[in-house]
Amino acid sequence: MSALASVLDHLDNDTDAAIERLFELLRIPSISTDPAFAADCARTADWLVKDLETIGFKAQAHQTAGHPIILAEDHDSAGPHVLFYGHYDVQPVDPLSLWDRDPFDPAVTAREDGTRQICGRGASDDKGQVMTFIEACRAWKRAAGRLPCKVTILLEGEEESGGAHLPGFLDAHKERLSKAGIALVCDTSMWSPDTPAITTSLRGMASEEVIIHAASRDLHSGYYGGAAANPIAILARALGQLHDGEGRVTLEGFYDGVSEPSDQVKEQWQSLDFTAEEFLGEVGLKHPAGETDRSCLELVWSRPTAEINGITGGYTGVGFKTVIPAQASAKVSFRLVGEQDPKAVSKAFRAFINARIPPDCRAEFIEHGGSPAVTMPVEAPPFARARQALSDEWETDAVFVGGGGSIPVVGEFKRKLGLDALLIGFALDDDRIHSPNEKYDLRSFDKGRRSWARVLAALAEA
Template structure:
């Protein structure tokens, strides 16, 4: 039977099985898989084993593969010889602190009524990323239950360290390149919809370069009365270096920083303009009113299509209560660059370090500590898989799905391209008010239910 003619039966199965599907999600949400805290290592293993059991029950050849950290769950379906998708999500979660701000037990999921009457699932990991991950797994379940098979060949790679840096995933992908690169396209469910009525596929993700710099001047802290003027102050040195990174027009001053940055197409710029994005509201909600990036750019361009430099932290001297008249020996800052497609993380890191070193006065030294680097990704807007997935989403939501960018970075998407040679479609059903990483994290029941239905349609569409 043709795949498209089976979709209605599979969607009916999703609707009929929603209550049982929620119970399975709740089981997973009860597992305290906090990856960054070694005290929860056994819980991370338990979550991985739970997923292996669920996937095996659906006919996948699944296993929790060991890494130097938490396991990576890999599952391969045996269905179909046609298109092959590799689905990625993560089963680990953020810590729950401050726990006193939660309105219910973070690991005892609750189905509640939100402020606007919507039903919401409240628990740590409900949105990021267990709820999103389960939309895909439950879509596979519905296909298997209703038809006995899947419309495409499906592999899954489910990570246990995304929330703690994910340092073991790239080596894992390198070691299993031949196995994982057999797919035709990667799918990631860890992003938002454009709004509550409009599904989206993120096709542009900025890359990231992060460096920590530590400036040292004197060999110990000094009394500012006894040494002031005579001794170099690392706080001032650091401040001058940081101030030199941006020009008055908002641009980044590193030489050759924009050499590999391309302009977006007029067609894409027009689509973004049609999204109805309210720049004043976006900034106003955080108490701001004036865009601070490159002049003569829309805010969406600044966020999605232009590189940036941000100061994420500065430390130096006495920061406790009261006052201490000290010239510190050291001062440090954490600085990150968001990159766009075409920019080389290694080239940007080298340019930044040279910029710093050229501005060091005599008697000062600098230590650099890298904190990750990943390239940006861009999926061609006319790609076959993208067009198929957009059609599937549009059919479910009765509204044209849109192509969006993201100001954030999802390193695994860059790794899919760099290591496995795969483009990635980022399809998620979260909302900006899901309070991920915060107390009272939630996932809309509609996001969960229609997310499953959406994946049913997307898998059918990808089957052609």
């Protein structure tokens, strides 16, 4: 029996113990955003350190001004070096009344179709995903005697609350962490319940809040209507001009740095079982918005956007109040691709708004942060090896997909450590992450463990 076959066999025979270990982790309420749970976050970090030590990792919980960051290393293998990232903190559970059971009392439950799922906060995001990798490492150590690769594990405790201390940690440990050849990130999803995926691009972000100031106080619309500037109208008119008739963003220089996906990636996307009607139909819509000459998948995976996320001004309470408000505000976010510069986009947005403000009014801006997009080199050998390993396990071709959202740590790995990342996760779209009744399919957990075992073996072939 080959080493990999022994490892896979061990994983199959260790399922019950692996679930119980996951349950121990899920029972700790590591809610990072609420200071009341700081001790629980520290307790979670300690639990993970001890568990990793039982496998043979040299592990330590490094203290930060926030929650601990775990660094664990096993470099006994002669194979290549990988850096695995995940996070152990979870989202708050409110509203508690919408949960079917205690969110920190995990259980395996059966659905009507007979499939089983692990229920509990963090089951999918991200404790269940983290443990698929740790269990794969455990099986390699116990069944084969050692890992096929040098492995460094980095587990964060503040991903759900902004990750403020991770960039500084990466800077402080750059020499140590950059020895890896590639990063592995598990905080992503399958394409479908039967089709594994590697996410190869993530959009960046630029976020701005704009406040239009007009009169020195709210005004009676009967006395001043028609003569006084209305900041809601000014703001609405400006925001309405952010897109042209073809759905393109009108900011000057906005498309500078926007690149096209490779022919290989486009061909993969075209082969996917995807329709705009089905995608939008799930949320009660029918027709794609955005650039009219682009497919729906391009719009969400490879094209930049400008979205108005919120707008306020005037009286919005019960009944009616005839007032011209003194100010109005909006929050606007831009999803970025390719080499778009978040700071340049924010600067262009501010210039765009200021050019549309009357001379006796003014615009105030509040920046809410930004990050560049990330695109992975899918032609590189590790991506082909990992894709084949996933295909072998799931007995269907794994696909390269784009990511419409942002995972800031992936960009930090690229900028600070020079590492590309294999984004491989086994979550499903219906896992209800960040919501009541979060779950993780038991099949995702079982085959996720086996998948990581295969991926480590495939990467070791280098």
